[in-house]
Amino acid sequence: MDLYRMTKRLIEKYRLRPRKRLGQHFLVDEKIANYIVALARPRSNYPIIEIGAGLGALTRPLSKYGNMLIAIELDRRLIPALVEVIRDIHNIQVILADFLKLEFMGRFSSIVSNLPYYITSHILFKLLELDFEVAVLALQKEYGYRLMAKPGTEHYSRITVMVNLLADVKARKVITRRAFYPRPEVDSIVIEMRKRKLKLKTEDLEFFKSIVTGLFTYRRKRVTKALKYFLSKSSLNVDAERILSEARIGAESRVYWLSVDDFIRLAEAIKQTIGSNLHMVP
Template sequence: MRLGQNFLIDERVASRQVKYANLKKDDVILEIGAGYGILTKKMAKIAKVIAIEIDERFIESLEKIPNVDVIHADALKIDFNELDFNKIVSNLPYQISSPITFKILESEFELAILMYQKEFAARLTARPGSKDYSRLTVMAHYKADFELLEEVPPEAFRPIPKVASCIVKVKPIGRRFDVDEKIFERVTKAIFMHRRKKIKNALALEGMPSHVPYGDYRAEQLSPEQIAYIAKFVSEHGLV
């Protein structure tokens, strides 16, 4: 396997992804990691597709698919805001799940249907108090809603991965909280870096004040809204 990617080969799964995306003929779909083009071909029958693929082995075959613009490049190095699309449907390369997700959230789109490794999908959709609730959960929640649609078995891919995958629906919401994103990120990072400690102690360890709301709680006990409240308190009181 080159570039560490597992490619979808199950036509039935690809068909369901297309259905989840509710594609219309005037949509323009961004696909990241087109691979063999299983999903690409199905989408291109309905709407225009912009397919990004880093692996040169697939470029020639992808370029033969009608209604597809192929970009041979590393998706992490492309400015998505320079591309004209309104939906994203992709089987994402798992090794870049985190950076590509936050890159996607920086772009403008109506809806995304994304395939993730099951463990990563669980973290994106986790609830406060659960073992999967993390810094990733909270930061992703800042800009979008995530819904787990279905689990996909390893046999749907080649090479066959050791773990299951999940299809996740992403609906952007702009900025969920009225708080500076950088301060929100700094507070979130601090409390999850020291998640076994109380909030007041975790913030103090990272050079921030400890006299904040929910100071006696721990990170996994707080909702993203409560963490945003702490960040706003810190910001409004000029504490960072």
């Protein structure tokens, strides 16, 4: 039985109605499922995490690698159907839980998910806190383009900066809305992420994030003006022009022109000026 017919059968058998508030669009294209699973092939024996196992479109094929597979699902209604799909497989642990509320320890070989559009950012940043080798994610196409946008372009945003500080992101394949049931209103994209070596120490991430978030409030303004607003709101009585000079950033630059490295130098210059050095990794 192909994936589409299996999904329809499970929905009818268990009287399931996909919940819009949970962003439920089940993957029903078997070729796409196999493509995602192939990209997520583990290079080690560490466990695999699947976020949002749903009706098992990815769960069952992921189990073939033999790694322990932690399949997380938030919707209690789907669990009986999921258990049916994987009933003869013994290397899968199903967890009924909200991924955002779980605590994880140790290293993971792969993280795989068809991310619900409405909560993509929250899951993405939680995921990036984990120690993993590769993450393969299907997400809204426009959101995926934001993750890979270049400085100075339309889609470049604070999300772009924060994600690219932490990971190398590559587009792998556009998925049409026909690959899902029920069909979403937009197409999706498969991305591959691998963690970067941090140029900051972990304890400085929140400070860095506050600068990026604060400046992107004034995304198209000159960075001099945006920085003055940010420093004023933060009650920091320091010279914006001096900080930009020390960070080697042109005063006429716009906020959305700044690269990840520009923001790192800017954070360093601010903390040096206020007398607390940002911990940099050589």
